[in-house]
Amino acid sequence: MSKKVTYLIVVCLMMPALVAASNPFPIIPKKLLTPSVTSLNVDLVGTWPVANAVDLYVYGNQAYVAHHLDRYVSPTDAILSILDISDPAHPTEIDRIEDLYGGSYQAVHADSDYVYTAEDYPHAAGPQIRAYQHTATDESVCWNKFDHYSRAVEMWSQSGYWLIVDANFNDDTGNGLQVYKPVPTEPYDNCEFVSSYEVTGDVTAATYDDKYTYIGTADGSLWILDVSS
Numbered sequence: 001m002s003k004k005v006t007y008l009i010v011v012c013l014m015m016p017a018l019v020a021a022s023n024p025f026p027i028i029p030k031k032l033l034t035p036s037v038t039s040l041n042v043d044l045v046g047t048w049p050v051a052n053a054v055d056l057y058v059y060g061n062q063a064y065v066a067h068h069l070d071r072y073v074s075p076t077d078a079i080l081s082i083l084d085i086s087d088p089a090h091p092t093e094i095d096r097i098e099d100l101y102g103g104s105y106q107a108v109h110a111d112s113d114y115v116y117t118a119e120d121y122p123h124a125a126g127p128q129i130r131a132y133q134h135t136a137t138d139e140s141v142c143w144n145k146f147d148h149y150s151r152a153v154e155m156w157s158q159s160g161y162w163l164i165v166d167a168n169f170n171d172d173t174g175n176g177l178q179v180y181k182p183v184p185t186e187p188y189d190n191c192e193f194v195s196s197y198e199v200t201g202d203v204t205a206a207t208y209d210d211k212y213t214y215i216g217t218a219d220g221s222l223w224i225l226d227v228s229s
Helices: 002-021
Strands: 051-060 062-068 078-084 092-099 104-112 114-120 128-134 140-147 151-158 161-167 176-183 190-198 203-208 213-217 220-228
Touching: 002 128, 051 104, 062 104, 092 114, 104 151, 104 176, 114 151, 128 203, 140 176, 140 190, 161 203, 161 213, 176 213
Parallel strands: none
Antiparallel strands: 051 062, 062 078, 078 092, 104 114, 114 128, 128 140, 151 161, 161 176, 176 190, 203 213, 213 220
């Protein structure tokens, strides 16, 4: 056997080791799991017509759906529909909150007492956070509102506080979590700033689980913040 052939054989045998050595993070094939038959058994239960859904939240037997009609047609643009979904096959709208000022909903949340909306206005008013309270006649009355300075991505309530995840402040700072304490006094626009945590990168998504807030950014980062206190 010639030296050239012997050299080629040795190189071929050593190639996997050379590749692994040159790659500090070797690619390990994922183990593919065969899906069960039951995981594919998804049935349509019910539907309800929504125009341009933006955000939604389910609490108990009610669904809060923020959506838009044609934003170029007066008099209304943003609509928050409150649906009774006790019978999922036949969802029924039991109330609606209409924004008559050309705004647009960014996020919606609800608890046992209030419905919270984050709204963005293209005019001088700017973004606002509002809390609506249900009355005995099933009407939603604005209980508290305050001007905000950024576009809300998601929002929650916890122990009387508002937790709001924002993106793109007007001055390009403060991107991240903002915490406020509503003060229920006339004229219902008083809100105390409590705390904030700024993140880097454009905020694109967020979620929350009573103890942690998870914030995802466009640069591929996931921020996990402890908000238990």
